[in-house]
Structure formats: C-alpha cells, structure tokens
Amino acid sequence: QVQLVESGGGLVQAGGSLRLSCAASGRTFSIYAMGWFRQAPGKEREFVASITRSGGTTYYANSVKGRFTISRDNAKNTVSLQMNSLKPEDTAVYYCAANQRSITGDSSPVGYWGQGTQVTVSS
Numbered sequence: 001q002v003q004l005v006e007s008g009g010g011l012v013q014a015g016g017s018l019r020l021s022c023a024a025s026g027r028t029f030s031i032y033a034m035g036w037f038r039q040a041p042g043k044e045r046e047f048v049a050s051i052t053r054s055g056g057t058t059y060y061a062n063s064v065k066g067r068f069t070i071s072r073d074n075a076k077n078t079v080s081l082q083m084n085s086l087k088p089e090d091t092a093v094y095y096c097a098a099n100q101r102s103i104t105g106d107s108s109p110v111g112y113w114g115q116g117t118q119v120t121v122s123s
Contacts, residue, residue, distance in 0.1 A: 002098050004115075005114060006094065006115065007022075020096075033098070035050030036094055038092035049064065067085045067086075091120050
C-alpha cells in the first residue's frame with residue numbers, strides 16, 4: 001500500500017508557472033513508477049507525464065512536452081511536476097499516480113491514486 005497526497009495547485013494566469021508535488025507514504029517509494037494525470041470538466045482523465053523508478057526515463061503527453069517537467073526524489077519520497085507556459089486548456093484536476101510497473105500513457109494501469117489538486121489557468 002502507498003498513500004499519495006498532492007499539493008501545489010492553484011489559480012494562475014496564462015503563461016505562468018506552477019509546481020505540483022506529491023508526497024508518498026507507505027511502502028518503499030522507489031519501487032514505484034510515478035506519474036501525473038489530469039481530468040478537465042466533462043472530459044476523461046488523461047496521462048500527463050511519468051517517471052521510472054530510478055528517475056532515469058520520463059514520458060510526456062504531446063500536449064505538455066517542452067512545457068512540463070517531471071522529477072522525483074526517492075530520498076524524500078516525492079514526485080514533482082513543474083508546469084511552465086501554462087495555457088487555459090491545462091485547467092484540470094491533477095492526480096498523482098503510482099504503479100509497480102511503468103506508466104507510459106493513458107492505457108497504463110495505475111495501482112494507486114492521490115486525491116487530486118485543482119489547477120486553474122485564466123486567460
């Protein structure tokens with residue numbers, strides 16, 4: 001079992017930046033691939049970014065590539081998502097995810113979810 005708690009969401013103007021963090025507790029953090037997903041109103045949850053257990057490989061949705069950066073600190077049991085050049089279409093609830101196997105996209109299974117944090121980008 002692992003528990004995930006997100007923080008860092010909020011309201012920002014288009015072009016601005018936010019940094020989301022996810023703190024994990026429970027089983028050894030480093031055995032999990034970590035990721036971020038988001039869900040906008042009226043839309044399905046979608047993959048945003050992920051990082052492998054060691055942090056050596058990252059994956060990004062095309063819509064955020066070049067603007068968002070995922071990182072992890074296995075010593076602190078945290079994963080972060082730095083979001084730059086935010087757009088109104090980035091508005092969504094962002095969820096932290098953990099899985100013992102790699103998370104690479106929308107169809108990847110996810111073993112654990114956080115409760116979500118709201119990100120709102122105004123135009």
